[in-house]
Amino acid sequence: MGANHHKISCIADELVRWIRDDYLQIIHVHSRTIGLWSKELLACMTQLIAFAVVLWCPIGQNKVLINALFVAEQSIYDHIEDLMRIIDYKPFHKEMKPVRSNDETSIIDAALMILMVIVRTQNVSWFFRSNVSIQNALTTLAEAALYDEICLHIYGILSEVLSDEQFKNLKIADSMGGFFFNMLEQAWQHPLKKYKHSQIEHLLRGFFNLSKHDFIQQETANMKKISLFIEMSEQYPIVYDIIWALSFNHDIQQQLRSNPSFIQKLSQLAKESDDEQVRKTTHGILWNLEIDHQDRSISQSTKQNTFDIMISYSHKEKVLCKQLYDELTKSGYRVWIDFDQMHGN
Structure with a gap:
């Protein structure tokens, strides 16, 4: 192959x-x-x-x-x-x-x-x-x-x-969230998991691009759509990447914390998932929620998998962030930076 x-x-x-x-x-x-x-x-x-x-x-x-x-x-x-x-x-x-x-x-x-x-x-x-x-x-x-x-x-x-400032000032900014949520909800309810000719995976990748922007995070919180993503996460791993990006928003954090069964699921996936990317994203969500700071039992190898600093960034700044990572680690900090899945805000 x-x-x-x-x-x-x-x-x-x-x-x-x-x-x-x-x-x-x-x-x-x-x-x-x-x-x-x-x-x-x-x-x-x-x-x-x-x-x-x-x-x-x-x-x-x-x-x-x-x-x-x-x-x-x-x-x-x-x-x-x-x-x-x-x-x-x-x-x-x-x-x-x-x-x-x-x-x-x-x-x-x-x-x-x-x-x-x-x-x-x-x-x-x-x-x-x-x-x-x-x-x-x-x-x-x-x-x-x-x-x-x-x-x-x-x-x-x-x-x-x-x-983020330029994006939210566009004339079409106010309609973006509703546009995506309408398509995602219809695709999720469709037996073939699609909206018209668009597969739900394609729509999720599209929303993932938007989810790093502050105003999209806030609109998601205001419309209380995090429950939709929690529901979809069972079938589509990219949803964890979306929730991770959204979890930088304070209101989203509160909504996630109010769902203890999902928090428990995240903790389990952070320890046991066979998918390395899912382990990274669920750990990132828990970090943003400060769950990982409070519960050191997430992993038996906590000392190896706990960090002082997490850097989230866009792929266009990879070289700069690598330099920052090198300097911080030289100074003795434990830094988590995901060079495989580069995104953030």
Whole structure:
């Protein structure tokens, strides 16, 4: 299995390098003449960007392959601007459908997926934060979109790149929580665990991107939705990551503490889960609730698994946090920093 995965990665790497220049050049040239596109050219451009999605999105966390696409730093920003010309083309907005049933909807959806890969793997937050026109274009599209997947992509992109202050000041900020909770609740009640064409796992990953923001945490607390996540945690381990992020909020902490059976479950998972990531996240939740400080019986190896400091951070600051970690450990502090699952606020 490992050998096959390596072979596929090698083939993908060769393919990326083979089509890279042509792909970037075609998008760059034709995005500037989008008003002249025929229906046939629109179909071809849609297929090209959709092919790029198939090639890069499943391996979007592999920075080696993404870096193979962008040999120069400037090419990253150029490609973002090229994609934004397509995404922000108003005649396409008028033709958008509630499902991906025409080229206009499909090309916008595919271009947003490429943008999502870029913001998750490249250090481009400053570019989005300093470019108000891009923020406004994405916000306007989210307001107009009939296709929920487009909104999901936009919320995911903006939550990755904007500061908490910028994010909560967006025109669409007030509707984000309700948007996700409505979809999650309907998907949870659906026999196939999906909302329209979106699987619940996809929706949970989308909400996880939002959960690091303070105002989303507070909205979750105000709407008393933590019980929904507690219920879903039995089937979907990513929910523990969401609850961990939410548990930085004081009101969420109070709501969690009022559920002793869930606290007991967390304590048990922190000791006994076979999933290392679940052990880490449940331990993180208990740490935020100060349960782990009060009950040293969580693990027989408490001295090994108890820490003076926990650092939670975003993947874009990994190098800085590693330096901080090294300095603190040199000074004798016991520091827990999760280099495998990088997130936080």
